[in-house]
Amino acid sequence: MQARRLWCAALAAAALALGSGSTALAEYGDVVINNHSDKAGMRPAVFPHWFHRIRFACKVCHADLGFAMRAGGNDINMVRIIDGQFCGACHNGEVAWSIENCNLCHTAKPGTPTQVHESTLQKLTAPGKPAAGAKGAKP
Amino acid sequence: MRRFALAAALGAAALAAHAQDRGKAVYEKSCALCHAAGLAGAPKTGVAADWAPRLARGASALQASALKGTPRGMPARGGNLELKDAEVGAAVGYMLAQLPAAPKPAAAPKKAATPEAAAVAASPPAVVASPVAEVNAFNRLLRPPALRNPAPAADGIHDPALDGTHALQAPLQAYTGLPRANAGNRVDWVKALAEKRISPRWDKADAQAASVVLDLNIVREVKGSMPDVVYPHKQHTEWLDCSNCHPALFIPQKGANQISMAAILLGQSCGACHGKVAFPVSECRLCHSKNK
Numbered sequence: 001m002q003a004r005r006l007w008c009a010a011l012a013a014a015a016l017a018l019g020s021g022s023t024a025l026a027e028y029g030d031v032v033i034n035n036h037s038d039k040a041g042m043r044p045a046v047f048p049h050w051f052h053r054i055r056f057a058c059k060v061c062h063a064d065l066g067f068a069m070r071a072g073g074n075d076i077n078m079v080r081i082i083d084g085q086f087c088g089a090c091h092n093g094e095v096a097w098s099i100e101n102c103n104l105c106h107t108a109k110p111g112t113p114t115q116v117h118e119s120t121l122q123k124l125t126a127p128g129k130p131a132a133g134a135k136g137a138k139p
Numbered sequence: 140m141r142r143f144a145l146a147a148a149l150g151a152a153a154l155a156a157h158a159q160d161r162g163k164a165v166y167e168k169s170c171a172l173c174h175a176a177g178l179a180g181a182p183k184t185g186v187a188a189d190w191a192p193r194l195a196r197g198a199s200a201l202q203a204s205a206l207k208g209t210p211r212g213m214p215a216r217g218g219n220l221e222l223k224d225a226e227v228g229a230a231v232g233y234m235l236a237q238l239p240a241a242p243k244p245a246a247a248p249k250k251a252a253t254p255e256a257a258a259v260a261a262s263p264p265a266v267v268a269s270p271v272a273e274v275n276a277f278n279r280l281l282r283p284p285a286l287r288n289p290a291p292a293a294d295g296i297h298d299p300a301l302d303g304t305h306a307l308q309a310p311l312q313a314y315t316g317l318p319r320a321n322a323g324n325r326v327d328w329v330k331a332l333a334e335k336r337i338s339p340r341w342d343k344a345d346a347q348a349a350s351v352v353l354d355l356n357i358v359r360e361v362k363g364s365m366p367d368v369v370y371p372h373k374q375h376t377e378w379l380d381c382s383n384c385h386p387a388l389f390i391p392q393k394g395a396n397q398i399s400m401a402a403i404l405l406g407q408s409c410g411a412c413h414g415k416v417a418f419p420v421s422e423c424r425l426c427h428s429k430n431k
Binding site (some may be wrong): 005007025026027028029030032034042043046048049050053054055056057058059060062063064065069070071089102103104105106108109112116117118120121124134 | 142264286288289291293294295297298301302303304306307308310313322323324325326328337339340341342343344350377378380382383399403404405406410412414415416419420
């Protein structure tokens with residue numbers, strides 16, 4: 001019986017490891033932006049596409065605000081955001097919460113590379129690693 | 140001796156009652172918001188059918204889910220990170236005590252210790268529990284339902300040690316009432332927009348501006364046996380501006396664009412969005428929709 005119990009525990013542990021071991025679990029389209037964060041000692045920022053597309057058409061950010069359609073393809077920094085560019089166009093305390101809420105954007109585990117989660121490229125390359133060519137691909 | 144046993148029993152009963160009270164207090168403060176009404180997929184208090192699949196995995200697994208949160212939307216410690224382990228446990232105990240008599244929390248795993256009893260007693264909930272989740276477990280490309288749309292704290296990229304992570308909305312909460320799809324976010328965004336379940340703002344400056352929709356289908360004949368591609372401008376212009384695609388991604392001229400699945404897989408042309416944020420390339424027939 002003891003052996004059986006051990007066996008069950010081992011199976012459960014294996015299932016858990018298989019289920020949660022991979023880092024590629026994030027919501028489809030979540031973008032981790034780590035152009036400067038790690039170097040600056042901040043956690044990388046996570047941009048949830050799904051949350052924003054409920055509220056804004058793609059056009060607002062990708063045409064009106066000028067976000068290039070490529071993870072890491074925009075040279076975003078806090079000075080620009082404070083200046084009202086990129087995220088700062090809305091995250092100014094009027095449309096959306098303001099930039100004092102560091103911990104709402106800079107939420108990724110330290111060291112997470114810039115990438116689009118669940119993207120084809122990410123799945124074709126090793127899960128959890130930055131997609132090769134993600135930066136070099138055309139916008 | 141008998142008196143001693145009686146006293147012990149009374150003491151145990153009093154202790155249990157105390158735990159129930161404490162559990163109830165925690166429940167009302169931190170759990171009832173979702174569990175009383177069964178919001179966001181939470182098992183409803185007192186509804187045995189909701190709890191049976193969870194109980195089938197054992198009380199300790201249930202306890203672990205309550206403490207650590209689950210990908211399906213349960214925040215760690217019910218979102219109240221100041222709760223102690225014992226308090227969370229008491230709240231779980233209280234919720235289980237509200238179930239109709241049959242499935243007792245601690246009974247299931249204990250019975251499972253004897254194989255014969257396990258076969259008889261534990262099998263009904265087990266049948267309810269896992270087949271849907273486990274039957275395709277061998278397939279690494281098919282994610283089991285329990286791991287889809289994880290809450291931020293459980294998704295592997297957000298840092299669960301950070302308070303901000305727990306303040307973020309879980310995707311499944313936002314998807315309530317949206318039409319479902321089989322891939323990507325598992326939300327049919329085009330349908331959600333068409334049915335006006337969502338009304339995303341169209342313009343940065345003008346909150347009232349509406350999209351300029353172009354209803355023009357482009358048919359692309361493809362080699363081989365795949366059905367031809369029908370590209371609908373309509374669904375694209377409901378979300379995007381012409382300048383998002385033209386001319387950088389597509390030259391606006393018939394026959395001027397060489398498109399291949401290889402390029403799309405690498406994130407070029409359609410792959411700039413499809414496979415990153417719009418429905419992924421696994422949904423072949425959504426594009427290849429016109430039979431030859």
